[in-house]
Amino acid sequence: MPKTLIICEKPTATEKIAAALAEGKPRRRKLMGVSYYEFERDGMEMIAVSALGHLFTLKNLRPMRDYPFYDIDWMPVYEADKKAKRTQVFIDVIRELAKDATDYISACDYDVEGSLIAFNVLKYLCGEEAVKRARRMKFSTLTTDELRHSYEHMMPRLDFELIDAGITRHVLDWYWGMNLSKAMSAAVEAAEQRFAKLSAGRVQTPTLKILVERELEIKAFKPEPFWVLSLILNIDGHEVTAEHVRSRFFDRSDAERALAACKEKLARVSAVKVRRYQRLPPPPFNLGDLQSEAYRSFGYAPMRTQQIAQALYQAALISYPRTSSQKLPSTINYRRIIEQLRSSEQYGKFASELLSRLDLRPNEGKKVDPAHPAIFPTGEKPKALSGAQQKIYDLVVRRFLSTFGKPASLESVRVELDVGGELFLLHGRRVLEEGWLRYYGRYGSMEEIVLPQLQEGRELSIKEVKMEERKTQPPPRYNPASIVKEMESKNLGTKSTRAGIVQNLYKRGYIFGNQITVTELGVEVVNTLLRYCPEIVSEELTAEFEHEMEAIQEGKRSREEVIAKARAELDKILMKFKEHQMEIGRSLMKSYRITLMKQRVLGKCPKCGGDLRVTISRITHKRFAGCSNYPKCTNSFPLPQDGTIIPLGSICKECGTPMIQVNRAGRRPYKMCLNPNCRTKSDWRRDVVDTRKK
DNA sequence: GCAAGGTC
CATH class of the missing domain: 1.10.290.10 (Topoisomerase I, domain 4)
Known part of the structure; x- marks a missing residue:
């Protein structure tokens, strides 16, 4: 009896594919805790079974003691990563079900990674014959109609072009990333006999470079003074502020001249411009x-x-x-x-x-x-x-x-006010019809600025004309969300990996803070790589990879050719890196030490003004906050033993000790001050009891 | 140890 095994990318997709293709209801079965589905179609017996994303990954075949290192092969993820034990049962189940399968269908997501996921499953769990026989379903949503259509119009073979592109991408990322990471750590080890966990990669390093560049812009920024003129009016008992039509005066004497011209007591409304416009509903979320x-x-x-x-x-x-x-x-x-x-x-x-x-x-x-x-x-x-x-x-x-909402209808009003020939502006905004804004609620809240009725020619009494000095601001720092967005716009990483890669930069000690600041170490890593391997720092590497992948998909280049070229290129880079590894190692270690020292500082000691630092007790081996002036100052505070401690750079309003944030795995981050007896903590115990009651 | 990619 012929049996077709359908390989899907994830459990939810498996369920939908089975439901769409089955004549009648698919029968859900379980093996080792993994669900799969049996059903019939056109007199054929079919089984839909699930992977869990990649079940295989690239791994070094021997310990990577030295570099360059290129000896890698595919391995079950659970063998390479002990934390991914869950994937083992999926492998066992597929291998078991493949025993009496006669036909195979790849029904993973229709993209490079999906094609590769199914290919590896077929190759390593179902056998070479399965790879040759397997067909490919292509679909872009998991809806019944599309799935059925994609089954009826199946590709009679696997999409080897996509698969080859995928394999190449994995290999290149491994070669570049692992070797350069190893090269940096090895340099530190050679120069200072110490281990430092350092990393570089096609996505993380260009991302870090973007942050370093912003850091440099901010450091190089020279604030420039400018002056603003504002007109404070009294309209029907309400105080209203209008801004000068020149929003910034960079020349003080210009501002003063304009100010001097405003000696009159009245401002005349010289024009009122009303504009109606629409704001379209937003697109759905990605x-x-x-x-x-x-x-x-x-x-x-x-x-x-x-x-x-x-x-x-x-x-x-x-x-x-x-x-x-x-x-x-x-x-x-x-x-x-x-x-x-x-x-x-x-x-x-x-x-x-x-x-x-x-x-x-x-x-x-x-x-x-x-x-x-x-x-x-x-x-x-x-x-x-x-x-x-x-x-x-x-x-x-x-x-x-x-x-799905209607566009919002808005009205903006621009009122021009003439004071002795100087022009000031008042801006108002009103929502005429909310449209979609009502559905979006607080997330789309549009600030309304309602102006009193003002007709042309009306004269308003002036309360004051103010001249203030301000300074130009440096460009803003990135935050975790805006850097993810920047990565997206530069096509760095994928939707699934970007947030994690940014988190990794924090974990390595390359960056810190919600307003992202690059550490000495982060800057040094980028500088080192710029000198010895500018390729990995450039966003262009991703673009170059993509071109190579395209060439492979079009059959213009072979996988082997592309990989061999990358190896040759890397060989040269890594050799030069090794030649200079002593000086590289020394400067990396120097910035590493500075960063480590700074990371430990939680804030100022309220007793003596020294630094409160995370310190490990010699006796109990537990961590606590101790003063840098020890033994002259013995001030100390206990710390939570689990999780990451992040200094917040502020002090408690109640007790004046530094504030910290504690991030623990699987829990929501919380903020606290260092003082365990602070009044802000008096209700902590009760909170715990309350939660338990619920 | 160290990448980037998929998944839960």
Whole structure:
């Protein structure tokens, strides 16, 4: 009896593929805790089984004692990474089910990585014959119609061009990243006999470079003074401030001359310009947009938003979150979703309003994704959500509804005021029709500036004309959300990896703070690599990889050719690196030490003004905050033993000790002062009891 | 140890 094994990328996709292809209901089975689905189609027996993303990864075949090192091969992820034990049962189950399979279908996401995931499963778990026989389903959403269509129009073989491109990408990233990381650590070891965990990579290093460049701009920035003139008026008992038409005077005497001209007591309204305009609804969320909106609205780091979105997805409340798409194809049946939302207390009236319209169409954005639509709520009713989950869910639902809303109608008013020939401006803004802004609620809140009725020719009494000195500001620092956005615009990393790569830069000690500052170490790593391997620092490497991948996909270059070229190039770079490793190692270590020392400082000692530093007790080996003036000053505070401690650079309003933030795995970050007896902590114990009661 | 990519 012939049996077809369908390889899918992830469990939820497996379920949908089985449901779409089965005649009748697929039978859900379980083996070693892993679900798979049996069903019939056209008289054939079929089994849909799931991978869990990549089940295989590249690994060095021997310990990597020296570099250059190129001896790598594919291995089960669970063997390479002990923390990924979960993937082992998936491998066992697929191997078991492959035993009596006669035909194979690759039904992973239709992109380079998906093609490779299925290929490795077929090659290492089903055998070479399976690779030759396997066919490929291509689809861009997991809707019944599209899945059936893609089954009917299957590619009769695997997409080896995409697979080859994928393998090459993995190998090149490994070669470049691992060898350069090793080269830096080895340089430190050779020069200082100490281990320092240093890293470089095609994505992380250009990202760090962007941050270093901003750091340099800020350091080189010379604030320039400028002057502003403002006119304070009294209109019908309200105080209103108008700004001079020249928003900045860089020449003080110009500002003074303008000020001197304003000696009159009255300002005359010389023009009133009213403009009506529309603001279109926003496109639906992709992951990057959700991350930056959640940072703006709640201050959540992109990594946190990603984790919360993943939890909501697993609770079947929202669609697949790791997407770059801003499209909502009608096949997701958004009318049904909005109908389901109608029964919700919070969103019901918005949903009803939308459903009463005939033209229900989303305002889509330009970005697409080969495998997933934009993020949308499934319409399921949420049960017991945590506070943070509730917030992200609310944001997703409101954004989704907003996308279908009518444009908002706004009115802006520009009032010109003449004071002795000097022109001042008043700006007002009013929402005429809220449209989609109502659905978006607090996330789209538009500040209204309502001006009193002002007719041309009216004279207003002046309270004061003010001249103030200000300074130009340096360009703003990146924050975790804006650097993720910058990476996206430069095509660095993927939607799934960007937040994690930024987190990694923090973990390495290359950067710190929410307003991102690059450490001495981060700057030195970039400088070193700029000197010896500018290729890895440049965003161009990603672009170059992409060209090579394209050439491979078009059959213009072979995988072997591209890999051999990279090896030759790396050989030269790494040799030069090694020649200079003593000086490289010394300067890396120097900046490493400075960064470590600075990282330990939590703030000023309230007793003596010295530095309070994270210190490890010689006796108990536990960490605490101790004063740098020890033994002259014996001031100290206990610290939590788990998690990362981040100095906040501020002091407690109650007790004056430095504030810190504690980040612990799986818990939400919390802020506290160092003093355990501070009044701010008097209710901590009660909180713990309260939580337990619930 | 060290990358970047997929997944939960």
